[in-house]
Amino acid sequence: MLRKLLLAAAIFVLPASANAASRVWISEYGVLSATNSGGVPAQAAALPALAMQSTLDLSGGTAQTSSAFGSTTRYIRVICEIQCAIRGDGTAATSSAVLLPALSPEYFGVQGGSTISVIAAP
Numbered sequence: 001m002l003r004k005l006l007l008a009a010a011i012f013v014l015p016a017s018a019n020a021a022s023r024v025w026i027s028e029y030g031v032l033s034a035t036n037s038g039g040v041p042a043q044a045a046a047l048p049a050l051a052m053q054s055t056l057d058l059s060g061g062t063a064q065t066s067s068a069f070g071s072t073t074r075y076i077r078v079i080c081e082i083q084c085a086i087r088g089d090g091t092a093a094t095s096s097a098v099l100l101p102a103l104s105p106e107y108f109g110v111q112g113g114s115t116i117s118v119i120a121a122p
Contacts, residue, residue: 024056024080024118026066028073045077045107056118058084063092063119071112078116079105085121093117 033046050073056064058080069076078086078100085097088110099121100106110116 021081022057022059022120024058024064024078024084026053026056026116027051027077028053028069029075029077030072031074045075049077058082058118058120061120063094063117065092065117066115068113068115069110073110073112075107075109076116077105077107078118079103080118083121084118086116086118088114088116090115091117093119095119095121097121 027045027049028051029045030050031046032041033044051070053067056066058064080100080102083100083102085093085095085099086108087093087097088108093116097117097119108116
């Protein structure tokens with residue numbers, strides 16, 4: 001009986017975990033934030049973000065493309081729940097593109113109107 005209960009629990013937990021573990025968040029920013037000491041720009045994102053894009057889901061195994069960035073967006077923050085690879089040249093990402101480790105936010109300079117493509121790269 002215990003085995004049946006454990007199996008039933010695994011059936012409900014595993015699909016949810018698999019789907020939750022392959023998301024990508026993209027935030028858009030326009031300027032670097034000023035520090036309190038002299039107003040010198042810091043290497044930090046200014047909050048609030050200009051835009052928070054819809055989360056990309058990489059669970060299907062194919063490259064996903066972001067929405068076009070806003071006209072005032074100058075850099076983006078990307079964080080993936082799994083190791084992924086990205087491209088920003090208008091072509092679909094492959095596993096040999098720029099590699100991002102899981103749960104390590106990365107910032108990239110971009111031009112307004114451009115997009116990035118992301119794919120899981122285990």
